[in-house]
Amino acid sequence: MTNEQIADKARALLRANNTGVFIKPGSQQYPHQWNWDAAFVALGLSYFDLARAQQEIRSLLKGQWKNGMLPHILYHHGASDYSPKPEFWQTASHPDAANIPTSGFTQPPILATCLRMMLKQFADKTSRLEFLAEVYPKILAWHRWFYTARDPEGSGLVAIIHPWESGNDNTPRFLDALQNLKPENVPQFTRADRAHVAAAERPHEEDYLRYIYLIGFYRDLAWDDKTIYQQAPFLVADLQFNVILHQANQDLLALARELGEDRGEIEAWLRKTEEGLNTLWDEEQGLYFDKDLCTGKLIRIKSAQALSPIYAGIPSRARAKRLIEEHLLNPEEFAPDGKSRYFVTTIAKNSPYYEPRRYWAGPVWINMNWLLWLGLKRYGYHDLAKTIRQHSLELVSSGFVEYYDPRDGSACGAKGFSWSAALALDLLVKEQ
């Protein structure tokens, strides 16, 4: 398939997934608006329909709570066959809740980064500045919420309270933390996530039970940030989440400069988070890891996310070299060999947790490839960046799905997956 054909198909999918108010992340599996999906989608849309891209961001910001929190799911049109249903979260009575039903927690803050990329598409400076001035304070408020609600001790690392906040929902990185939970009073629930996707590609039953238990736990605390931070049975300084936040702060800083806004607060976040991220480096293994804040221990699992700090320019040259040359290029871990054909498996192939078709436990995801592609370019690894771009385009040319089996590129997860299309458009536009 030619690049032009890929682009045509990508645009057609985003149009087909348009509900009028937002773009569905997946044509059947995900009928509501998700936070980081919307940011990727807005970036993709900006290359052919800038007005629609702006609308995507405006729709997302409609779900923002008064305290700044930007939820991970927005139910603009009420319930569907997707579960958890809007009522399940019991967020409506929260004094800060939005006017539309939403989930009670957030997702990776990649919005400022996608926004900054997308703003390049405005030919007219006045409308660019107008749009930026409209959305900037809202994104700033979200980031401020992170540093108050999720890092009240000022460590520079913000915490996530649920695996779903990471966006890597069932990653094996959180298995131990989940196993330490003692699920009790688990609310009644039905799993709708296997209606459109094979059970073998979705989370295990015992993990799902714990996801629901955690939602019930926070619901019982009436989604109060302070109590949640003190009592959360799952509290993780998620590496990639903080990396994404750090990059988003760099982008927010540039946007603040453009608007002539005060930059002191953002500069302070940048200093603190850079310091925090460097505490997650493991010299022996040559990787960064997440930290379980309940046990105080690093979570030493070899994942694509462990390489993500290159995306935000965190590692020194020497550390980046180790990440890339000892790990990303290692055929036993992430590089293609007889066992896999495509970059980048989400879990290292020689890890006991590697499952090549299960959700975040092994398959290739286009957004992970995209992050690493940007990171590699940042550190001057242009040939490898090119290869990862090429692999991503090859994968999407057989269809835009949620994730891909690294052994043969076959489709896994949800069909008609919007961010695979949106990011393919970005990969195509940026060429290398």
Ligand code: GLC
């Ligand atoms: C899955 C993914 C999450 C994504 C959502 C909607 O839950 O793990 O990252 O935002 O689907 O696509």
